[in-house]
Amino acid sequence: MKIAVLGGGSWGTAISVLLSKKGYDINIWDRNTVLISDINEKRENLRYLPGILVPSNVYGVFEIEKALKDSKVIVIAVPSHAVRELCSRILPFVDKEQILVSLAKGIENSTLLRMSQVINEFFPNNRVAVLSGPSHAEEVSRDIPTAIVAASIDEDTANFVQDVFMTPKFRVYTNKDVIGVEIGGAVKNIIALAAGISDGLGFGDNTKAALMTRGISEIARLGVALGADALTFAGLSGIGDLIVTCTSMHSRNRRAGILIGQGKNVEEAVNEVKMVVEGINTTKSTYELANKIGVEMPITTELYKVLFEGKNAKYAVTELMLRDKKDEIKDVNQN
Numbered sequence: 039m040k041i042a043v044l045g046g047g048s049w050g051t052a053i054s055v056l057l058s059k060k061g062y063d064i065n066i067w068d069r070n071t072v073l074i075s076d077i078n079e080k081r082e083n084l085r086y087l088p089g090i091l092v093p094s095n096v097y098g099v100f101e102i103e104k105a106l107k108d109s110k111v112i113v114i115a116v117p118s119h120a121v122r123e124l125c126s127r128i129l130p131f132v133d134k135e136q137i138l139v140s141l142a143k144g145i146e147n148s149t150l151l152r153m154s155q156v157i158n159e160f161f162p163n164n165r166v167a168v169l170s171g172p173s174h175a176e177e178v179s180r181d182i183p184t185a186i187v188a189a190s191i192d193e194d195t196a197n198f199v200q201d202v203f204m205t206p207k208f209r210v211y212t213n214k215d216v217i218g219v220e221i222g223g224a225v226k227n228i229i230a231l232a233a234g235i236s237d238g239l240g241f242g243d244n245t246k247a248a249l250m251t252r253g254i255s256e257i258a259r260l261g262v263a264l265g266a267d268a269l270t271f272a273g274l275s276g277i278g279d280l281i282v283t284c285t286s287m288h289s290r291n292r293r294a295g296i297l298i299g300q301g302k303n304v305e306e307a308v309n310e311v312k313m314v315v316e317g318i319n320t321t322k323s324t325y326e327l328a329n330k331i332g333v334e335m336p337i338t339t340e341l342y343k344v345l346f347e348g349k350n351a352k353y354a355v356t357e358l359m360l361r362d363k364k365d366e367i368k369d370v371n372q373n
C-alpha cells in the first residue's frame with residue numbers, strides 16, 4: 039500500500055519512519071525542498087529529526103501531485119495554521135476513495151474550526167480520521183512504546199486507520215468522539231505553555247500539578263459544551279497528552295513556556311524552539327471560542343493576556359490564585 043505524508047517536520051518524518059517499517063511505501067512531501075533532498079540523499083531529516091535513519095521505502099517527493107498519486111491514505115502532518123492552505127492545494131488531485139488522516143493539533147484562528155472540520159470543508163465525500171494522543175516524534179521514531187487514538191465518526195474508518203498505524207510499539211485505540219479527541223489534542227498545548235511558564239518562573243511540582251488538573255477541567259468544560267463526551271478527556275488524547283506535553287523536555291510548547299517564564303518574549307521563545315509551538319495560535323482561538331460560547335477558561339484567559347496583552351506572568355499566577363472561592367465538584371460546570 040502507498041501512503042502520502044504531507045509535511046516533513048518532526049512528526050511527519052517520525053510517522054513516515056513508523057509506517058515504512060510496516061512495509062508501506064511512503065511518499066513524503068514538504069514545502070522545504072532541502073529537507074526532502076536530505077531524506078533522499080542522506081536518509082535523515084537533519085533539520086527536524088536528526089539522528090533517525092529514514093528507511094529506503096520513504097521517498098522524498100518534490101511535487102505534491104506525485105505524492106498523492108495512487109496513495110490509499112493521505113496523512114496531513116503540517117501545523118494547524120497551514121492545513122487550510124494545504125487542503126486547497128491538494129483539492130484538484132484527491133479522489134473520494136482516498137482516506138485523509140489529520141495529525142495537526144490546533145483550532146483555526148480565522149474560523150475557530152477544528153482541523154477535521156477544515157478538512158471536511160474541502161473533502162465532504164472523503165473518509166476522515168484524526169490521530170492524536172501522547173506521542174513525541176523523538177520517542178516514536180526510536181520505537182519507544184506509545185499509545186494513541188484514531189478517531190472518526192465512521193467506525194470502519196477508525197478501525198482501518200487503527201490497523202494501518204498499529205505496531206507492537208505503537209498501540210492505537212479507536213474513539214468515535216472526534217470533537218473530544220481534537221479539543222484535547224489542541225487545548226493541552228495551552229496548558230503546556232502555562233506549565234512551562236510556571237517552571238520558568240521557578241515554581242514547583244505543586245504548581246504544575248494544579249495547572250494540569252485545573253487545566254483538564256477547563257479543557258473538558260469546553261469540549262463538553264461543544265458536544266464531546268466527558269470520558270474522552272480521561273483518555274489518551276485528554277489527560278494522556280496533557281501529561282506528556284506538560285512534563286516532557288521534548289515538548290515544544292513546554293519549552294517555549296519555560297523561555298517565556300524566564301523572561302523571553304513570545305517571538306524570541308518561538309525562534310529558539312525552532313519548531314512549531316501550536317499552543318500560541320491555539321490560545322487565541324480557544325480564548326475567542328470560549329468567550330463566544332460562554333465557557334469559563336481561567337488558565338486560557340490568563341495565558342491569553344500574558345501572550346497577547348503583555349501581562350506579567352507572575353501577576354497572572356497571582357490572579358489565578360486569588361479568584362473567587364470555589365467548590366471543586368459543585369462548580370465543575372462554571373469553573
Ligand SMILES: NC(=O)c1ccc[n+]([C@@H]2O[C@H](COP(=O)([O-])OP(=O)(O)OC[C@H]3O[C@@H](n4cnc5c(N)ncnc54)[C@H](O)[C@@H]3O)[C@@H](O)[C@H]2O)c1
Nearest residue numbers: 046047048049050115116117118120142143174175313314
Ligand atoms: N512533533 C511531535 O512530536 C508531534 C506529535 C504529535 C502531533 N504533532 C502535531 O503535528 C503537527 C506538525 O508538527 P511538527 O512537530 O511536525 O512540526 P515541525 O515544526 O517539526 O515541522 C513543521 C513542518 O511543516 C512545514 N510547514 C510549515 N508551515 C507550512 C505551510 N504553511 N505549508 C506547508 N508546510 C508548512 C514545515 O516546512 C515543516 O516541515 C502539529 O500540529 C503538531 O502539533 C506533533
Ligand SMILES: O=P(O)(O)OC[C@H](O)CO
Nearest residue numbers: 171172173288289290291
Ligand atoms: O511538542 P509539543 O508540545 O508540540 O507536543 C507534541 C505532541 O502533541 C505530544 O503528543
